[in-house]
Amino acid sequence: MIAASRPVSEPARDGFIALNHLDEDAIENYIFNRLDNSRCLAVERHLRSCSACGQQLRDTQEFITDIKTAFFGLPAPARAVAH
């Protein structure tokens, strides 16, 4: 899901949004606000008209939320008993 095959610093391929669907990088970059304004708008425009990519966005967000929960979202430890 979170493809780490290419370094983040590598520029996104030109026209990646012009493909039929958003690729995983585009969705991941969108979620993490790594896209510039025009790309971000293009992603949102595609998402409005494409339920498949919308579903993939939700899946990816869920996956990321799961990871965050695993690392950061643990329930607060029970308050220590004073005595």
Ligand SMILES: [Zn+2]
């Ligand atoms: Zn799509």
